[in-house]
Amino acid sequence: MDLRRLRYFVAVAEARSIGKAAERLRMAQPPLSVQIRKLEAEIGAPLFRRGTRGMDLTEAGQALLARASEALALAVDGAEAARAVASGRRGRLSVGYMFVLANAVLPRLIPELRRSVPGVDLEFAELSATTREARVLDRGVTVALCMPAINHPEIQVARIGAQPFMLVMPTSSPLARLGPVPMARLHGRPLIALPHPDHGPASSAVVPLLRRHQVVMPIASRVETVHSAMSLVLAGEGLAILPACAQLGAPRGIVFRPLRDVTDSLDIAVCWRRDSQSPLIKTFLKCAEKAVARL
Amino acid sequence: MDLRRLRYFVAVAEARSIGKAAERLRMAQPPLSVQIRKLEAEIGAPLFRRGTRGMDLTEAGQALLARASEALALAVDGAEAARAVASGRRGRLSVGYMFVLANAVLPRLIPELRRSVPGVDLEFAELSATTREARVLDRGVTVALCMPAINHPEIQVARIGAQPFMLVMPTSSPLARLGPVPMARLHGRPLIALPHPDHGPASSAVVPLLRRHQVVMPIASRVETVHSAMSLVLAGEGLAILPACAQLGAPRGIVFRPLRDVTDSLDIAVCWRRDSQSPLIKTFLKCAEKAVARL
DNA sequence: CCAACCCATACGTTTTCGGTATGCCAATGG
DNA sequence: CCATTGGCATACCGAAAACGTATGGGTTGG
Numbered sequence: 001m002d003l004r005r006l007r008y009f010v011a012v013a014e015a016r017s018i019g020k021a022a023e024r025l026r027m028a029q030p031p032l033s034v035q036i037r038k039l040e041a042e043i044g045a046p047l048f049r050r051g052t053r054g055m056d057l058t059e060a061g062q063a064l065l066a067r068a069s070e071a072l073a074l075a076v077d078g079a080e081a082a083r084a085v086a087s088g089r090r091g092r093l094s095v096g097y098m099f100v101l102a103n104a105v106l107p108r109l110i111p112e113l114r115r116s117v118p119g120v121d122l123e124f125a126e127l128s129a130t131t132r133e134a135r136v137l138d139r140g141v142t143v144a145l146c147m148p149a150i151n152h153p154e155i156q157v158a159r160i161g162a163q164p165f166m167l168v169m170p171t172s173s174p175l176a177r178l179g180p181v182p183m184a185r186l187h188g189r190p191l192i193a194l195p196h197p198d199h200g201p202a203s204s205a206v207v208p209l210l211r212r213h214q215v216v217m218p219i220a221s222r223v224e225t226v227h228s229a230m231s232l233v234l235a236g237e238g239l240a241i242l243p244a245c246a247q248l249g250a251p252r253g254i255v256f257r258p259l260r261d262v263t264d265s266l267d268i269a270v271c272w273r274r275d276s277q278s279p280l281i282k283t284f285l286k287c288a289e290k291a292v293a294r295l
Numbered sequence: 296m297d298l299r300r301l302r303y304f305v306a307v308a309e310a311r312s313i314g315k316a317a318e319r320l321r322m323a324q325p326p327l328s329v330q331i332r333k334l335e336a337e338i339g340a341p342l343f344r345r346g347t348r349g350m351d352l353t354e355a356g357q358a359l360l361a362r363a364s365e366a367l368a369l370a371v372d373g374a375e376a377a378r379a380v381a382s383g384r385r386g387r388l389s390v391g392y393m394f395v396l397a398n399a400v401l402p403r404l405i406p407e408l409r410r411s412v413p414g415v416d417l418e419f420a421e422l423s424a425t426t427r428e429a430r431v432l433d434r435g436v437t438v439a440l441c442m443p444a445i446n447h448p449e450i451q452v453a454r455i456g457a458q459p460f461m462l463v464m465p466t467s468s469p470l471a472r473l474g475p476v477p478m479a480r481l482h483g484r485p486l487i488a489l490p491h492p493d494h495g496p497a498s499s500a501v502v503p504l505l506r507r508h509q510v511v512m513p514i515a516s517r518v519e520t521v522h523s524a525m526s527l528v529l530a531g532e533g534l535a536i537l538p539a540c541a542q543l544g545a546p547r548g549i550v551f552r553p554l555r556d557v558t559d560s561l562d563i564a565v566c567w568r569r570d571s572q573s574p575l576i577k578t579f580l581k582c583a584e585k586a587v588a589r590l
Numbered sequence: 591c592c593a594a595c596c597c598a599t600a601c602g603t604t605t606t607c608g609g610t611a612t613g614c615c616a617a618t619g620g
Numbered sequence: 621c622c623a624t625t626g627g628c629a630t631a632c633c634g635a636a637a638a639c640g641t642a643t644g645g646g647t648t649g650g
Contacts, residue, residue: 001370003298019627031608033628043374045381052616060381067373071366075296078362079338086340086355277341278354314596326639328597347647
């Protein structure tokens with residue numbers, strides 16, 4: 001069962017004549033006649049009534065015609081769909097994001113994406129610090145919006161922005177009355193720590209910052225998300241040092257203050273499998289840069 | 296875009312390996328590899344990710360796979376459908392019937408047909424004496440249930456029964472009190488005549504009968520259907536001589552009586568185009584014979 | 591470091607397809 | 621009534637495509 005034969009068959013059925021169909025197919029009449037007879041032999045039944053004034057479909061031919069033209073359309077549509085996906089006009093883009101960035105970035109990013117790639121099915125998935133690397137590697141997500149970037153040889157990273165660290169405390173804290181808080185004022189206070197993804201669960205993203213200023217903060221709790229961190233801060237468990245953008249998701253009763261003479265920041269990055277050939281990645285990158293531009 | 300390539304593609308996609316797919320397709324691995332690459336060249340995009348442990352569909356490949364397997368299924372289904380129609384397991388059978396036979400034959404015929412050819416779309420169309428020949432020739436109906444048979448070189452006829460002529464009159468007629476009516480009693484009475492289809496509108500189907508018995512009946516009216524004839528008989532316009540089966544459709548106030556010493560009858564016949572290759576005709580013939588058997 | 595596995599490439603053989611030439615049949619027209 | 625025309629079928633040849641065998645290259649696992 002050859003698709004070419006079906007194409008020929010449909011052409012003959014529509015032209016009601018082998019000669020006319022051959023002309024439209026830009027081929028000679030005899031080989032077309034041969035192909036039609038071969039198709040009939042393959043089916044095992046005549047598909048046309050040969051009249052003296054052309055060809056006419058038998059009922060068996062009509063039954064075949066309906067399916068054949070549909071199959072034909074599906075085949076070309078399949079090819080076109082594959083091309084569309086390969087070119088990025090259609091397809092699926094699964095976006096992973098870390099919760100810190102959700103409030104700050106997604107409201108700008110999602111509409112921008114929908115405008116840029118209207119034919120693409122978008123899917124969003126929250127990533128945790130512990131699973132984000134695996135989700136990128138196993139293609140659970142096409143791209144990941146991370147802070148900080150993933151560090152892995154198979155994963156490509158594009159830095160699209162950064163967020164300075166800020167001090168996070170309850171509104172009632174005496175430090176909240178200050179403007180930029182001197183690092184020295186933090187010495188000895190309990191810290192709600194987020195581990196740095198690259199350095200294991202016992203680490204903290206702000207260890208280098210504290211060490212540089214010779215400030216020691218005992219770690220009161222270790223949490224996975226900025227949200228948890230802010231909850232514990234609100235509960236009076238301690239202070240946190242979080243990227244500025246977390247402020248957008250902060251509950252009532254929490255304030256953010258800059259740290260005086262501190263320029264440390266966490267990178268915002270787009271990460272994807274180095275061997276991913278999805279053409280949507282560069283489009284996504286543009287959208288993400290735009291969304292992060294004036295944070 | 297070749298259906299073979301699509302078949303190969305689907306096989307490789309399902310086996311997730313060229314080697315395995317080649318085995319299932321009973322061919323060597325290299326040509327299959329070549330065909331897949333040719334398909335990718337035709338599409339213009341890679342359809343598989345080549346890993347060291349086999350092949351894996353890209354998103355473009357997934358988009359193609361859905362359509363390709365559907366197209367494949369449609370192609371084989373089309374072939375199967377054509378075979379089914381050619382063999383008579385499926386298809387359409389358009390049955391033409393003349394009104395005289397409707398009441399007597401259809402109630403038996405239709406259930407019998409539906410049982411015999413359950414996959415076939417049945418269609419019934421009433422035929423008039425003037426158009427029945429044309430409807431068979433132009434394939435408006437596949438078969439025609441006629442009385443009498445159609446007489447035409449292109450039309451094949453199978454006689455499946457006959458109906459004797461009977462005298463039709465109002466219940467109030469004095470002749471209705473007799474048993475078999477002697478032909479001589481009809482002499483001079485007005486006749487409601489049905490034209491014989493073969494002999495033009497000015498003929499009558501009972502001319503030979505009357506002539507043989509040397510009976511003359513002036514023609515009061517010419518009508519097209521037995522129904523009209525009976526209406527006029529009821530209205531007192533004259534007598535009619537109709538095939539016995541018309542009795543089943545007779546209105547109240549009409550009686551049928553046999554004619555003494557008369558064995559003339561009208562054939563019931565199935566008629567179809569001699570060049571029609573519908574396998575349903577012989578099945579229909581069996582059903583029609585059964586339906587007519589004990590009229 | 592070698593063996594196993596899997597895909598890609600190369601080349602010769604075979605199948606199949608398309609083109610040209612021609613025959614056959616029926617309908618049409620003088 | 622014969623010639624012409626229009627349409628499909630058959631025969632043969634050259635070209636293209638596909639298949640099989642042999643072989644190379646890269647990665648995984650022992």
